[in-house]
Amino acid sequence: MGHQTHYIHPDLKLSGFDGTFYKADVLFEQHLLVWFISGETKIIQGDKTYWFGAGDTLLFPRNQLVTVINYPKNGLPHQSVVMHLTKKRLTDFYARNKVDIRPMQPPIFRTFDQHPLLKSCLASLIPYFELNEPLPDPIASLKIDAAITILRTIDTTIDHLLANFDEPGKISLVDFMEQNYMFNMRMDKFGYLTGRSLTTFKRDFKKTFQTTPQKWLTEKRLELAYYQIREKKRKPSEVYLEVGFENLSHFGYAFRKRYGYAPTEIAG
Incomplete structure (x- = not known):
């Protein structure tokens, strides 16, 4: 099967994977609410690593870089239900539910373990994936509004995240890149998160680091x-996946080129 995604609605999907593992450096442009049905997930954010298993629920904030590695477990594929909380849907929701928000720096992903309210809400979507036609939008809207309401009930600070529609502003390249160099992102995404166009990002990067982004990233990852x-x-x-390399053989080649010997020669 490999990696498969089954959408019943643009904002609702069932994601599955039955290979050895599936790794991705991700930057979501909208909030994602995820319920893990089976398998195991490793999430790396900065210098912290988190593990999640069947039954756990978490919320990925938009515009946050994380590395996600999914593994099958106990003979079962990795499988999860994913709900997209889009800017439009949240804007409509908070137009009906006025709140005063305060900035959150930085917005980190939220974990809800196996909270019964969220679990029952997301588990109720499972039968819909057997439909032979898309889920009607009014029903999808009811489910998503219910999930948002539950989130607000069990986390009284969640409005400050969900109702904040600000885009990233211009920030320090040094601080941001030192914290996020291990993520395998396109340069335009790095630019967006630092409040710059691609052209401005490359120009500012060269001025700041006296080299190109790709050369600097490779050096930092090897270090x-x-x-x-x-x-x-x-x-x-x-370690090769965690530091930003996609392929073990390419990592070995780059390591030998940089240090003059294979990484296995210092491993012990």
Whole structure:
């Protein structure tokens, strides 16, 4: 099967994967509410790592960089229900439910473990994925509004995240890149998150770091890999994904080119 996504509505999908693992550096342009049905998920954000299993629920905030690695477990594929909380839908919701919000810096993803209210709401979507036609929008809207209402009930600060529609402003390149260099994002996405066009991002980057973004990113990722392997005694196969490489052989080639020997020669 590999990786498959089944949409019953533009904002509702069932995601599945039955390979060895599926890894992606992601930047969501809208909030995602996710309920894990089976399998295991590893999420890396900055210097923190989180694990989630069947029954757990979490909310991914928009415009946040994270690395997600999904694994099958106990003979079952990785499977999850995903609800998109779009800007339009949230704008409409909060037009009917006025709130005063305050800025949240930085907005991090929220975990709700196996809260029965959220679990029952998202589990009720499962039968709809057997439909032979799209789920009518009025029904989808009812389900999504119910999920937002539940989130507001169990997390009294969630409005400050969901009702904040500001776009990223111009921020320090040094601070942002030092915190996020391990994410494999397109340059225009890095530019957007730092409040710059692609052209301005490249110009400011060259002025700040005296090199190109790609060369700097490769160097920083190799330095982190070297530290993890030598000092933390981790295996190359354990770190190459986390530091931003997509392929183990390419990581080995780049490492040897930078340090003059293979990463396995310092692993122990």
